[in-house]
Amino acid sequence: MSEATNSTQLDEVRIGGIGASRKRVEDARFIRGRGSYVDDITLPGMLHMEILRSPVAHARIKSIDTSKAWEIPGVRLVLTGEMAAQRNLAWMPTLSYDTQAVLATDKVRFQGQEVACVVADDPYIAKDGCEAIVVEYEPLPAVVNPRQAMAEDAPVIRDDKEGQTDNLCYSWEVGDKEATDRAFEQADVISRLSLHYPRSHPSPIENCGAVASFDQATENLTVYMTTQAPHIIRAAVALVAELPEHMIRIISPDIGGGFGNKVPVYPGYVCAILCSILLGKPVKWIEDKSGNLISTGFARDMYFDGELALRSDGRILGVRFHADTDQGAFFSDAQPSKFKIGLVHSAFACYDVPTGHITARGAYTNKAPGGVAYRCSFRVTEAMFFQERLMAAAAVDVGLDPAEFRRRNLVRDDQFPYRTPFGFLTDSGQYQKCLDLGLEAIGYDQFLEDKEEAAKRGRRLGIGISTMTEPLGAGNSREYDILGIKMFDSAELRVHPTGKAILRTGAKTQGQGHETTWAQIVAHELGIPAADVLVEEGDTDTAPFGMGTYASRSTPVAGAAVAMVSRKIRAKARKLAAHLLEVSEEDIEWELGRFYVRSAPARGVSIQECAAAAYGNMPDGMEPGLENNAYYDPPNLTWPFACYIVTVEVDPESGVWDVLRVVAVDDCGVRINPMIVEGQIMGGLTEAYAMSNMQFITFDADGNCVGSNYMDYLLPTAWETPGFELHEVTTPCPHHPLGAKGVGECAAVGGPAAFVNAVMDALSDTGVRNIDMPVLPDRVWEAIATGQDVS
Ligand code: MCN
Ligand code: CUN
Incomplete structure (x- = not known):
């Protein structure tokens, strides 16, 4: 029996527990070219x-x-x-x-x-x-635009479907139309915006x-x-x-x-x-690269028209918008919500908006099926982009500084849990704090002065803000399922006699680092060093039943299951400890990796000693072994918050714009591995940057896909990708066993609007309200030259 006292309690960071920026164990094989694909x-x-x-x-x-x-x-x-x-x-x-x-x-x-x-x-x-x-x-004849597809005379694409006489795939609405109409009647200012979020593609390296x-x-x-x-x-x-x-x-x-x-x-x-x-x-x-780019997993492709009803002091009274989405030839969205349009109605969830109304239609077109995929929890990316573009336009219309305009409308800390007008319940956050931290980091006031100075010399500087909360972690089983199977997830933990362990979950890592981070959760809960825990995912013969990895659901759901199964193991280990220490269970205390006698802290047993006893020295009547599993059904989605701020300089002669700085403040609750979280944010910002200015897949009138190769569809490299300055706020998730929220998609979702808002800010004197993504130099040049929006 170990003779340690609680003063020698294990250092959690040293054993690779929660909060440790543990190096990714999977990289040992990946960077040596030893992965097995x-x-x-x-x-x-x-x-x-x-x-x-x-x-x-x-x-x-x-x-x-x-x-x-x-x-x-x-x-x-x-x-x-x-x-x-x-x-x-x-x-x-x-x-x-x-x-x-x-x-x-x-x-x-x-x-x-x-x-x-x-x-x-x-x-x-x-x-x-x-x-x-x-x-x-x-x-x-081919149709490659959802609005044209829904026109009277459009050729019917899905004539294979009985009763399908047009190209309407679905129509949908949510919210309170009458209350929203009233809000617009009472508005001092109404701010409108129309835009297209272009089709984009996830383009993983592996097809x-x-x-x-x-x-x-x-x-x-x-x-x-x-x-x-x-x-x-x-x-x-x-x-x-x-x-x-x-x-x-x-x-x-x-x-x-x-x-x-x-x-x-x-x-x-x-x-x-x-x-x-x-x-x-x-x-x-x-699949080859063109096959991947031309036929699989398209995203976005959504047209928005919307407006905000505003009081003259900048308070939002209501929001309404309509969206037309291009579903391609088959409606094959892989998404678990009961809403055909995914979670687009999470738009404006971070603002205290009294009422709203959304209508939407999906159309079949002669394009590859597409919709929800690409680092987005089911059309949330489009929703947040439209939200933040409209917020930027509205700040101009109501004559307020865009930061101040947001501050006046962000949901306050004391309003949680907050019910949005579209029925979501956001869980927690410190939105103002994140915004203030971001403004301070970028040196907001100083930048505004610099911008004014620069303008005197004909230079165009711009600053763009994007703040948002998004629903991550599908789902809870009441509301989310696929094929009727509810959206829970699972973990199975087997602790071997030597105290080493194998953990399996129903999630599936694709680069997110689960092999590293799940072991950290076990280390946090049990005090078994993370290095002693092997993590395996992806084999249905061995892994417990789970719904996989997307929607940044792994930490919110499978990660929670890892915590819960570890706690079950600890509960059994406690019984074993009582037996080994010859005291009753009630007299036992836990510290990381060790049980001890409350009245005599020096008398204790390590978790490893308990594991050995589970196989060799269990009390009479106890089932041998130290294995268990947990299925976790989250009570709600998790709601991380982010504030992204970008500064740019636009060259008025060429329309070329350069990113000066990117500041990100992310609050994803408790971070299991801070380094991995930062990697996720940087990756997401890189994709956001790419979407904002270099990526698009277009179709000519005959439906030929233009851009199905990497000469046309550009992936950002280290050369053009700007540096990112990351900051952190931690509001623990109130309903997750570790206080963690999802983070994998945040920056890709909230990022694009910050880049575009920055360019639009640099053009604010021209009267131009919108340039559709990708914000290419020729579009910027045209906007400056004509003073007109460019779509
Ligand atoms: N994490 C953490 N603390 C938190 C939240 C997350 O330490 N509070 C860690 C997790 O333990 C995990 C990583 O960050 O190692 C991402 O966790 P999470 O936010 O739960 O997201 P998922 O693991 O479910 O990953 C899915 C998400 C999605 S939907 C897309 S799309 C995407 C993304 O992750 N695809 C990726 N990031 C990617 N990163 C890589 N490298 N490759 C992809 O294909
Ligand atoms: Cu929608 S892209 Mo991720 O959820 O796999």
């Missing part, structure tokens, strides 16, 4: 699959001739929609209760749509096979892919795949294929970035599985 998987007898994609956006398929492809030596299978239809798999259900073509049969509905696939001995032969397929298309292996003898199916949610995939396969779950194993190995791109179910996965079943051999499909 789907493309690293090689199975005996494995074949390779390639997909033939439609070159046109909208056309009837007159014929598909595969005979030439079959003749190529090494080609093993040519799969068409007709053949998939024989297995009832030409179409698949989507997670948004729509249908999506796996392989086109009747029509193609977007450029890049999957038309056929070829399986061969190697990927090159498979590609040759695709090129040998002859498809006869009868072109149809999507799968290795499907169907064993014809046992009829078991194993699929290695790039998925952020392996258990959901298993449930979907079980339902579609009518197989019991124990015959399906989904393994998500290392993932080279997800960013939402790896949440949806893509036709490529389904085809790889079907081909493996048909051939009885493992089939590998690895």
